[in-house]
Amino acid sequence: MEQGSGEYFVRIGVGSPPTSQYMVVDSGSDIVWVQCKPCSQCYPQSDPLFDPTISASFSGVSCSSAACDRLAAETSSTSNSAASASCRDSDRCRYEVSYGDGSYTKGTLALETLTFHDSAVVHDVAIGCGHSNKGMFVGAAGLLGLGGGSMSFVGQLGGQAGGAFSYCLVSRRSGSGSGSGKLEFGRGAMPVGATWIPLVRNPRAPSFYYVGLSGLGVGGVRVPVPEDLFRLTELGDGGVVMDTGTAVTRLPGPAYAALRDAFVAQAGDLPRTGSGVSIFDTCYNLNGFVSVRVPTVSFYFSEGPVLTLPANNFLIPVDDGGTFCLAFAASASRLSIIGNVQQQGIQISFDGANGFAGFGPNVC
Structure with missing residues (x-):
């Protein structure tokens, strides 16, 4: 885990084969999302945009899917973010998330494979494939939501993590050569x-x-x-x-x-x-x-x-x-x-x- 401009990033492989992307670590929201091609509006990021057409594991989510139902059921608004699901123009489940600072992401919901540390692979994670995104994410490709809802990455891990995770954010003044922070999931991560x-x-x-x-x-x-x-x-x-x-x-x-x-x-x-x-x-x-x-x-x-x-x-x-x-x-x-x-x-x-x-x- 590394630091950005006010945020902390984690390096995640998205898709199959995995495309490495920097994601903002956010314990205050649920939805996992990444900027996707084709993009009608995208902010600059340090890695190439994720292209779902070259991922063998990318699968669009239909309006009748459990993931779309779960997102619709969790539609809520807090002072930090608001999420919603809709199926206005097609059978594909569309999502929209807005944040308290005016940032937002809009696109389609999909199931995708995420890879951590080149070895820990998690299949069928419901993620947002963002085709219209705005925000001050300073180079990150998207966001890893670690909130307490069922649509967060922790919530989707279910029994694999038991709702448990641990992290250590490296100090901003420790210097760029002093190493990265740590992010771990599961009961074994409890110190x-x-x-x-x-x-x-x-x-x-x-x-x-x-x-x-x-x-x-x-x-x-x-x-x-x-x-x-x-x-x-x-x-x-x-x-x-x-x-x-x-x-x-x-x-x-x-x-x-x-x-x-x-x-x-x-x-x-x-x-x-x-x-x-x-x-x-x-x-x-x-x-x-x-x-x-x-x-x-x-x-x-x-x-x-x-x-x-x-x-x-x-x-x-x-x-x-x-x-x-x-x-x-x-x-x-x-x-x-x-x-x-x-x-x-x-x-x-x-x-x-x-x-x-x-x-x-x-x-x-």
Whole structure:
């Protein structure tokens, strides 16, 4: 698994013979899809477009198929993505997925063979063959959905994986020659010695992996934030989601402001810049510094565990001139998202069948 511009990629062989493609790893959505020929609208990607006509294992899905029925049954909308199936003009099952940032993919549903590491072969995976696609996927050919729904890759593995997978996102500052991250599926991927917390189920957004967050900490001290800001309501609003497809952690406005103010107060010796950068409003000019001491940032989970982040996971470089910013931002809604910047370097595991998420014990 490798890093892109804000996303993490996995190299997958699509079809027979396998055509290698970079796919975005996204635990916040379900549908697996790849850009396909012929393409009426495609964004630039680093690999040649996948051509289904030269794959011996590519099989279009009919409207009466179980896969099309499953996609239609799961048609739902969350703050992150919305998926739908239709059969307007032919017997072929058509799909459409739109994402919260305005990206989308449209095309036909098919069954195809996916190959991992040149040896692990999974047959008859329902994938979207995207003929009209738009988004900031920066070179990736498509997306590997790892959400909690039955149409995700994990869901389609069924008993082979038992709803379980584990990953370790390599740190962005580890250097290009330091190796790749790791993505593993199945019960055997569940680590011994991890710290486990219960997953919180939201019937209105079954694709998301919700966790119970009770508070935030800076410098080992809890920030005065009401726990209700992180609570999932009976109507399915709010809550806290862990998502590899989102880069920066988003918090409800009052929670973010409290975290930022506590960090600024404890990092008073660091020189702040006169303005923010992009979505970041708290930045520092660290040009010329060999090392700096910064307060820690921690997540306090509802069942007791505390996850304290390394500095690389919350103070990140945004240019080549020594500008570093606090890598959190205010959410436009009550939903909180723990993004991949905060997850990097930490082994993360999901045991969907038993309803737990795990941290550690390994690092990457």
